[in-house]
Each structure stands twice: as structure tokens, then as C-alpha cells.
Amino acid sequence: MSKRVVVFDYGFGNIRSAERALARVGADVEITADYDKAMAADGLLVPGVGAFAACMAGLKTARGDWIIGRRLAGGRAVLGICVGMQILFARGVEHGVESSGCDQWPGTVEPLRAPVVPHMGWNTVKAPEGSHLFAGLDPQERYYFVHSYAVHDWDLNTTTDAFRPPKVTWTTHGEPFVAAVENGPLWATQFHPEKSGDAGAQLLTNWIITL
Amino acid sequence: MSVAVRVIPCLDVTEGRVVKGVNFQNLRDAGDPVEMAKIYDAEGADELTFLDITASSGNRETTYDVVRRTAEQVFIPLTVGGGVRSAKDVDRLLRAGADKVGVNTAAIAHPELIREISERFGSQVLVLSVDARRCPEGTLTPSGFEVTTHGGRRGTGIDAVEWAHRAVELGAGEVLLNSMDADGTKDGYDTEMIDAVRKHVTVPVIASGGAGKLADFPPAIAAGADAVLAASVFHFGDLRIAEVKQTLREAGHPIR
Numbered sequence: 001m002s003k004r005v006v007v008f009d010y011g012f013g014n015i016r017s018a019e020r021a022l023a024r025v026g027a028d029v030e031i032t033a034d035y036d037k038a039m040a041a042d043g044l045l046v047p048g049v050g051a052f053a054a055c056m057a058g059l060k061t062a063r064g065d066w067i068i069g070r071r072l073a074g075g076r077a078v079l080g081i082c083v084g085m086q087i088l089f090a091r092g093v094e095h096g097v098e099s100s101g102c103d104q105w106p107g108t109v110e111p112l113r114a115p116v117v118p119h120m121g122w123n124t125v126k127a128p129e130g131s132h133l134f135a136g137l138d139p140q141e142r143y144y145f146v147h148s149y150a151v152h153d154w155d156l157n158t159t160t161d162a163f164r165p166p167k168v169t170w171t172t173h174g175e176p177f178v179a180a181v182e183n184g185p186l187w188a189t190q191f192h193p194e195k196s197g198d199a200g201a202q203l204l205t206n207w208i209i210t211l
Numbered sequence: 212m213s214v215a216v217r218v219i220p221c222l223d224v225t226e227g228r229v230v231k232g233v234n235f236q237n238l239r240d241a242g243d244p245v246e247m248a249k250i251y252d253a254e255g256a257d258e259l260t261f262l263d264i265t266a267s268s269g270n271r272e273t274t275y276d277v278v279r280r281t282a283e284q285v286f287i288p289l290t291v292g293g294g295v296r297s298a299k300d301v302d303r304l305l306r307a308g309a310d311k312v313g314v315n316t317a318a319i320a321h322p323e324l325i326r327e328i329s330e331r332f333g334s335q336v337l338v339l340s341v342d343a344r345r346c347p348e349g350t351l352t353p354s355g356f357e358v359t360t361h362g363g364r365r366g367t368g369i370d371a372v373e374w375a376h377r378a379v380e381l382g383a384g385e386v387l388l389n390s391m392d393a394d395g396t397k398d399g400y401d402t403e404m405i406d407a408v409r410k411h412v413t414v415p416v417i418a419s420g421g422a423g424k425l426a427d428f429p430p431a432i433a434a435g436a437d438a439v440l441a442a443s444v445f446h447f448g449d450l451r452i453a454e455v456k457q458t459l460r461e462a463g464h465p466i467r
Contacts, residue, residue, distance in 0.1 A: 016308050020283055050333035116437060118335050118384050120415045121214040122257055122467040142215055142467045144288060146310075146335045148384075172212040195288050195310065197252070 002028045003211040006041035009033045010062035012055045013047025013084065014194070021194035025205045033062045042211040044071055048083030052092030052109055052149065053099040055083045065102045072104065077185045077211050082147060085181070085188035089151055104186060105166075106155040107178075111148060114174025118148045123191070125179045127169045133182050133189075134169065135206050141199045143179075143191040150177035150190060215467040217257035217438035218428075218455050219417065220445045222247055223264050224293075227273040229446065230264070242446070248281045248289075251445070254452040256287065257467055260387075260440060262313070263293030264362075271300075275307045282308025292340050292387075298327050305336065313387060315340040316360050319367060319374075322381055329382025338417075339383035343371035343404060344391040354407050363391030371404070376411045386412055387440065390420035397423025397444070402434035409435025428455050429462035 005027045007018045015031050022029045022045065030037060038044055046064065048055045059065055068078050068088075080088050087101045092109035101109070112119055122142035127134035152175055154168050166183035170176050171190075180189045187207060193200035222229045222244050229244050248259050259281070263274045271294070278291055291304050292313020301312045314337060318324050329337050344366070346357045352370035359366055375386050388408050390401035400421045409416055418436035422428065422444050431439050439459075444450040456466040 014305070014310060016282065016306070017286075017310070020308075021286055024286070049335065050331075115413065116415055117413060118415065119214060120335070120385060121217050121437065123214045124212050126212065145214070146288070148334065173214060192288075195286060197286050200286060 002026050003042040003208050004028045004030070004040075005043040005045055005208070005211070006038045007031045007045045007047060008038055008062070008064055008067075010058045010064050012050055012058045013081075014049060014192075015047055017192075017194045018045055018047050018081065021200065021204055022208075025201050025208055027208055033064070035063060035067065038067050039071065043077040043079060043207065044068070046078060046080045046084035046087075048081065048085075048087060050083060052083060052086055052094055052101070053097070056087050056092070056099060056101060059087060059102075068102055068104070072184075072186055075185050077187070077207070079207055080186075080188035081194070082190060082192060085190055086149060086151070088186070088188055092149065094149070105181070105183070107151045107153060109149050109151055112150050112174055112177070113152070118146055119150075119173040120146045122196075123171050123173065125169050125171045125191075127180070128167045131167050131169065131182060132210065133167075133180055133187060133203060133206055137199055137202055143189075143193070143196045143199060143203075145171075145173070145191045147190060152177050154178055213465050215257065216432050216459055216464045217417075218255075218452055218459070218466070219258045219260055219438055219440040220251045220256050220452065221260040221262055221419070221440050221442040222446075223262045223442060224274065224277060225264050227277055244277050245280045245284065247446070248285045251452065252285045252287055255456060255467070256452055257438070258288040258290060259285065260290040260292065260313070263291065275303060278304060278307040278309055290338055292338065297324070298331055301328050301332060301336070305332065311336050311338050311385070313338040313340040315342065318378065319358060319360065319369065322377065325378050325381040325383055329384070334382050334384035337383050338385045338387050339375065339378040340387040340389065341371055341375055342389050342391050356404050356407060359391050363394065372407050372411050375408050379412045379414050383414065385415045385417065387417045387419055388436075393421025394419075395443070396421055399423065399427040400431040400434070400436075400439070402430050405431055405434040405436050423449075425450060425454055425458040428458055429464065432459065432462070432464050
């Protein structure tokens with residue numbers, strides 16, 4: 001039976017692209033902001049484009065932050081993409097103004113430090129050993145990024161044995177930044193798997209099979 | 212790890228069909244846009260650009276339909292430009308499946324449109340399309356390059372480099388720099404123009420106009436372009452995308 005995925009429609013994402021890409025890899029996809037459906041789905045995809053503060057405000061209006069938190073508490077899968085990943089961090093800084101995120105992870109989303117911004121185009125990534133998200137993908141594979149902000153410092157201290165450490169994938173544009181995270185039921189990518197051709201499809205498949 | 216140089220085929224579309232004419236005149240039919248988009252995707256195109264060249268007079272519904280059908284079948288970024296006049300137009304194109312939207316003439320008349328679009332949808336969706344040429348005799352802008360309208364036939368007296376810089380300050384996330392002198396000539400990109408704009412903007416620059424042979428591509432990147440766009444050389448099979456990428460790789464540029 002195909003897995004049911006809700007693409008969370010809070011007004012800030014390329015929801016059609018995400019829907020088509022998920023359907024392509026065999027998911028039963030619905031675009032909605034309905035609370036019950038978002039809670040009941042096997043997987044919840046949180047897209048996001050534009051500004052951090054605007055996305056976060058939209059997410060809160062739709063109670064998306066609450067839904068994400070409740071799903072994670074129950075061990076239910078959530079995948080954040082682009083700004084949908086950024087808003088999972090503690091805070092974002094845009095034009096010198098700080099705003100709060102969902103705070104699932106510590107860390108600050110801040111402007112990219114590079115000569116040419118946005119970081120727009122296909123880049124390689126450095127996935128950690130044992131990554132499920134990048135399973136079966138060539139280390140030289142490229143993924144489509146388009147963003148002006150990123151998380152440069154991963155602050156979550158997981159050195160104690162009590163934690164299963166999150167798998168953090170990095171890339172570089174000017175300076176290194178977080179390209180993807182796998183942390184229990186919460187996964188996220190700064191790039192756009194739904195726009196990353198066949199590699200992106202493989203990556204979405206890797207998520208779907210965990211649901 | 213560094214971002215790859217992008218190779219972007221551009222499909223000039225009118226009435227739901229792909230066309231490309233020399234200097235935007237004498238249009239020739241080169242096929243169905245959705246089928247061509249699939250072929251280019253399979254051949255390794257890094258993005259696709261649709262330019263609706265009859266948008267100002269034609270029926271926009273055909274364009275939305277082409278965008279919708281393309282986005283259903285192609286999983287790489289799609290930029291759509293031509294006749295975009297308002298944030299509402301942008302909204303409709305994004306909803307149809309476009310990832311980025313090119314704005315040209317309407318932004319010249321109303322620069323605040325750039326700010327309006329970027330504030331609502333983010334800079335990353337907004338490509339400023341500049342049709343520029345070397346100033347004809349008797350006119351001069353500070354950079355020596357001038358913005359044109361009407362497919363390059365009409366000069367505006369606006370400095371192309373200053374315009375690109377201002378548009379980026381207003382929120383444009385990328386500049387598509389089309390040399391109207393080089394367009395359709397197959398004599399190579401205008402690398403001086405690329406260099407002049409590159410020095411004054413911090414967003415990605417796409418070189419457009421003039422590609423005719425493989426050797427034309429590396430100089431555009433060397434001059435500062437982040438991406439190269441071409442139309443007719445791809446449509447008529449003169450060059451293949453894989454060949455262009457191989458040429459760029461041999462010149463030392465990262466490619467996908």
C-alpha cells in the first residue's frame with residue numbers, strides 16, 4: 001500500500017512541485033493544511049520559500065509548528081525542505097532582525113557569506129557515513145539549491161551516549177553550511193529534492209520507505 | 212564543493228509552440244515545448260527557461276497550460292518570462308509550476324514591481340531579464356551599454372549596468388543578461404557586457420545571446436557568468452548540452 005503524505009499548505013511553498021515529485025515516487029499525496037489529515041498522514045512534508053519570518057508567521061497561523069511538534073513527539077515523520085528546514089531551527093536573522101523558529105534544533109539561520117548570493121544551482125554535499133537519506137546516491141551527485149540564508153554552525157551537543165546523534169550533511173558556498181539533517185523522525189534538506197531530477201527522486205524514495 | 216556552472220536551454224514559446232528567430236524576427240517552428248523540455252532534461256539541462264514572446268498580445272492561458280504540463284513531467288527548475296506585468300501574473304505562473312519568473316519591460320516602466328514581487332515571493336523567484344546593447348553612435352551611457360525594449364529595436368537611454376545594480380537592490384535574485392547585438396549572430400557571447408555587469412551585482416548572472424559553437428561557452432563563464440543560456444543551437448541540434456558541459460569541464464569549470 002502506498003504511503004500517505006501530506007504536503008503542508010500554509011501558503012509558502014512550491015507545493016505543486018513537491019506533490020508531483022512525491023507522486024512520481026509512488027506516494028499517495030494530498031496538499032492540505034487540515035489538522036487531522038496532517039496529523040494522520042504517514043509523512044508530513046513542510047515546504048517553504050521566501051522569508052523566514054513570513055514563513056514562520058504563516059506556519060503558526062496554520063498551527064503548523066504545533067502539528068510538527070506533536071508528530072515528532074509521537075515519532076511520526078516530518079520532512080522540511082528549504083525554508084521548511086530553516087524554520088525548524090531556533091531562530092532566523094534577516095536584515096539584522098531576529099525572529100523565532102520552531103526550535104526543534106538549536107542554531108541560527110543567517111545570511112550566506114559568499115561573493116555570489118543567492119546560492120543558486122547544483123552543488124555536491126558531504127553526507128555522513130550511514131546516512132539513510134543519501135543511501136544509494138553517488139558522493140559526486142549534485143542537488144538543486146536556491147537560498148540566501150543558511151545554518152553555518154550545528155550546535156546540538158550529542159556527545160553523550162544517551163543520544164543517537166543526528167546525521168548532518170554539509171555543503172559549501174563561500175563557507176560550509178548545513179545541507180541536510182536526519183534526526184529520528186525529523187529530516188530536512190536545504191536543497192530542493194523535488195527539483196533535483198532523478199537524484200532528488202531517489203532521495204524522496206529513501207524518505208518514503210522509512211514511513 | 213562548489214556550485215556547478217548551469218547550462219540552460221531557452222525555449223521561446225508562442226501559441227504553445229517553440230520558436231526561435233534570428234534577432235527575434237523570421238520565427239521558425241522548432242517543436243512542442245513539453246516534448247523539448249523532456250528531451251533537454253534527459254540530456255542534462257540544469258534548468259529550463261520559457262520565454263513567452265507573444266505574451267503582450269497573445270492569450271496567456273496557453274502559456275499557463277504549457278507550464279503546467281511541463282512541470283508535471285520535468286523535475287528540474289523552470290523559469291518563465293515574457294509579458295509578466297504584475298505580482299498577480301507571478302502568482303499564476305508559480306501556481307502553474309514555474310520556479311522562477313523573469314521580469315523585463317514592466318520593471319523598466321515600474322521598478323517598484325521588483326520590490327513588490329520579491330517581498331511577496333522572495334528574491335529567489337525573481338529573474339531580472341535585461342535586453343541590452345552597446346550604445347549606438349550619438350548616444351552614450353556611463354557603461355557604454357544601454358537597456359532596450361521591443362526585442363532590441365528600441366533604446367531606452369538607461370544604463371544597463373546601473374539598471375541591473377538597481378534591480379538587485381530592489382530585490383531581483385538573478386540577472387539574465389541578453390546581448391541584443393549578439394543575439395542570433397552565433398558569434399559568441401558579449402563578454403565585455405557580462406564582465407561589466409558582474410562587477411556591479413552580487414547575484415547570479417546568466418549570459419545570453421550569441422552562442423554558436425562550443426568554444427563560445429567558457430569565455431562567458433570566465434567573464435563572470437554563473438550560467439549560460441542558449442536557444443537555437445540546441446533546438447536545431449547544432450550543439451548538444453552534454454558537449455557544452457564537457458567543454459566547460461575541460462576549461463576547468465565545475466559542471467553537473
